[in-house]
Amino acid sequence: MIKFNYHSHSFFCDGKNTLEEMAISAIENKMQYFGFSAHSSLPSISNFGLQENEIKNYLDEINRLKEKYKDKIKLFASMEFDYIPSITKDIREKARLYNLDYIICSVHLVESKSGGYWFIDGSKQESYDEGLKEYFNGNIKEGVTAFFQQTISMIENVKPDIVGHFDKIKMHNRDRYFLETDSWYKDLVMATIEAMKKNNSICEVNTRGLYKGRSNDYYPLTAWLKIMAKENIRVTISTDAHKKEEVSSLFLECRNHIKDCGYKEVYYFDGAWKADKL
Numbered sequence: 001m002i003k004f005n006y007h008s009h010s011f012f013c014d015g016k017n018t019l020e021e022m023a024i025s026a027i028e029n030k031m032q033y034f035g036f037s038a039h040s041s042l043p044s045i046s047n048f049g050l051q052e053n054e055i056k057n058y059l060d061e062i063n064r065l066k067e068k069y070k071d072k073i074k075l076f077a078s079m080e081f082d083y084i085p086s087i088t089k090d091i092r093e094k095a096r097l098y099n100l101d102y103i104i105c106s107v108h109l110v111e112s113k114s115g116g117y118w119f120i121d122g123s124k125q126e127s128y129d130e131g132l133k134e135y136f137n138g139n140i141k142e143g144v145t146a147f148f149q150q151t152i153s154m155i156e157n158v159k160p161d162i163v164g165h166f167d168k169i170k171m172h173n174r175d176r177y178f179l180e181t182d183s184w185y186k187d188l189v190m191a192t193i194e195a196m197k198k199n200n201s202i203c204e205v206n207t208r209g210l211y212k213g214r215s216n217d218y219y220p221l222t223a224w225l226k227i228m229a230k231e232n233i234r235v236t237i238s239t240d241a242h243k244k245e246e247v248s249s250l251f252l253e254c255r256n257h258i259k260d261c262g263y264k265e266v267y268y269f270d271g272a273w274k275a276d277k278l
């Protein structure tokens, strides 16, 4: 069995440890591959990303760690890019410029017609509720539709190496505004799965919501993962660790879960994407 995690955060963005502490924890957790994926910088819109003037330090430190621990683990440089159609037009150029090994793309901020951004992530349910009111007049169907349309546009236009937590919109919903069984919601999910299929995407199965107690299931939901298995959408496992204790949280459980959902293999990256038999 190959152990890996390509989605992690540190002091450079909203994480709670240094890159080196994260790397050491990955080694202690017997991982063969580990990737650093700081939130990309989004000046003037959000404050959870890398600061522009820290990018060089971030990349230099990863290079130092790659070399220092090369006999113990293979480390990778990445970023989790926020995709916002009117703003983030140059994700692939940036990835080349920074010489990243792969990229994750996610939607945390949903662009509204009025030009505002609904923050659907973070620890506070109130900010989800307030943002929905402010940017989508409280119209959940409109807000959720915008989220999935933005996600589909991201999959088609950027073709990320890893599609990040594509149904995170459910996290703060907690069955209050919609049910994941609602047909309009399911249609949006199916359109997203279809886009991943067309673009031969690799989708992460992200354990964070579950181990943080913010969600009752992984991202994506078990029902979607079963459909994805039938559609042969490739998956990898991410813990989206924000501190060293989370480096491998629920990794093994998630691996078994993916198998139970009908998958025969899970994908890992060693410089290229490869299948590990389940």
Ligand SMILES: [Zn+2]
Pocket (backbone or CB within 6 Å): 080, 106, 108, 164, 165
């Ligand atoms: Zn994220």
Ligand SMILES: [Zn+2]
Pocket (backbone or CB within 6 Å): 007, 008, 009, 080, 240
């Ligand atoms: Zn993340």
